Amino acid sequence: AQSVTQLGSHVSVSEGALVLLRCNYSSSVPPYLFWYVQYPNQGLQLLLKYTSAATLVKGINGFEAEFKKSETSFHLTKPSAHMSDAAEYFCAVSATNSGGGADGLTFGKGTHLIIQP
């Protein structure tokens, strides 16, 4: 069984400041981990993924995340926030041993990122 915890339902940062969105996971098997972003009235868009290769993963729009097994974390960061980063961010986990690759994702509750001018 897997679960995801995202600390902070809302995070507010100033434009140009560091963005840090926290995600902790629980998984009985080595996980695959993902960050998705949702802009208003749009679907979920994949930002980046960890699939047991490099622990530091770079994604789109300048975001990156680091897999830390000892901390069971996969926090999302961006060095300098932009107004266009305002959105809902979801962390998700998937089991690596699922048969057939047709398993579903387990999501966190999401973090609403607010960018202040």
Add this chain to the structure above:
Amino acid sequence: EPEVTQTPSHQVTQMGQEVILRCVPISNHLYFYWYRQILGQKVEFLVSFYNNEISEKSEIFDDQFSVERPDGSNFTLKIRSTKLEDSAMYFCASRLAGGLVGIQYFGAGTRLSVL
């Protein structure tokens, strides 16, 4: 860029009525999914579908729910007799066969309101 399309964007129905939510996955994708998000809660997996059959379903996906791929392009979710607690945003997703698990492409969602 190819995208997953969901219709309608908002569906209002009376309790006890049947609803069908429609999705057009990306054309060369072979795995299909439905998720839901109750307001203020997390996105929850409902069901996955491959090769014309359900691959996996969650405990939420009870006998009131069914999925179908009636033709080569549509993927539908039917709720037989809606309850108030079925009010949620429903997301469809699809992915290519092969590749890495989890690269699912999501639609914009259908907001279902049960009155």
